[in-house]
Amino acid sequence: MSELVISNLHSYYGKSHILNGINLSVKSGEIVTLLGRNGAGKTTTLKTIVGIVKAQQGEVVLDNENLEGKEIFEIARRGISLVPEHRGIFGILSVEENLKIAINKNSPWSLDDIYDMFPRLKERRKNGGNALSGGEQQMLAIARALVNDPRILLLDEPTEGLAPVIVDEIVRILHQIRSAGVGVLLVEQNLSVCEKLADMHYIIELGEIVYQGTQAEFSNQNEIKNRYLAV
Numbered sequence: 001m002s003e004l005v006i007s008n009l010h011s012y013y014g015k016s017h018i019l020n021g022i023n024l025s026v027k028s029g030e031i032v033t034l035l036g037r038n039g040a041g042k043t044t045t046l047k048t049i050v051g052i053v054k055a056q057q058g059e060v061v062l063d064n065e066n067l068e069g070k071e072i073f074e075i076a077r078r079g080i081s082l083v084p085e086h087r088g089i090f091g092i093l094s095v096e097e098n099l100k101i102a103i104n105k106n107s108p109w110s111l112d113d114i115y116d117m118f119p120r121l122k123e124r125r126k127n128g129g130n131a132l133s134g135g136e137q138q139m140l141a142i143a144r145a146l147v148n149d150p151r152i153l154l155l156d157e158p159t160e161g162l163a164p165v166i167v168d169e170i171v172r173i174l175h176q177i178r179s180a181g182v183g184v185l186l187v188e189q190n191l192s193v194c195e196k197l198a199d200m201h202y203i204i205e206l207g208e209i210v211y212q213g214t215q216a217e218f219s220n221q222n223e224i225k226n227r228y229l230a231v
């Protein structure tokens, strides 16, 4: 059982104070969304958790270990993986090569497990990363993060720009990842995807958490959804 606990997280770009005391937590086998308007600070939260943006104040604690001051690779090694919005796969390598270079020798995920979960990747395993559709690239990015054996997976807008049938496929995959006991922190604009998947929702506005609630609590909060999420 793992738990990521973020307390009073503050971060900046130059002099701009972007995160203003974020508190949230994610446990194994739980999907938690971080919702909010464009520019609210969602991506910055994910980047601060993994150390790409340095926190100026506050704590990121994984299983009682404070990750303050740790380098990006040390945080990744402890089991927090980020699938960034622009996917970060290697276009000149094949699907299988992309997976093989990411695989962690101690990972419980074998290539066969990955191909069972992502049949499209199996079909396209010899294709170059550049020759994949947007949805296939997203699947490869998630698969690459998984073979690294994360305890907590951070996903930045995994369904953005994808066709509805591929969005359904990503939803199916995320259900399976949760069942495997991985904790997921999901930044996602597609509210219906969030409500199908999540156990818990947080809303961020101007770098602060302004709402938190379980899916059961959130589902009929139309006033909150209009206030913070309507475009």
Ligand SMILES: Nc1ncnc2c1ncn2[C@@H]1O[C@H](COP(=O)(O)OP(=O)(O)OP(=O)(O)O)[C@@H](O)[C@H]1O
Residues within 6 Å of the ligand: 013, 016, 018, 036, 037, 038, 039, 040, 041, 042, 043, 044, 045
């Ligand atoms: N590299 C950067 N340098 C300076 N300011 C930045 C940088 N990246 C983001 N910002 C600013 O920080 C704020 C939060 O951005 P962030 O990308 O975290 O928002 P977001 O909620 O993920 O939005 P979106 O849904 O548009 O991706 C915004 O005002 C943005 O303009």
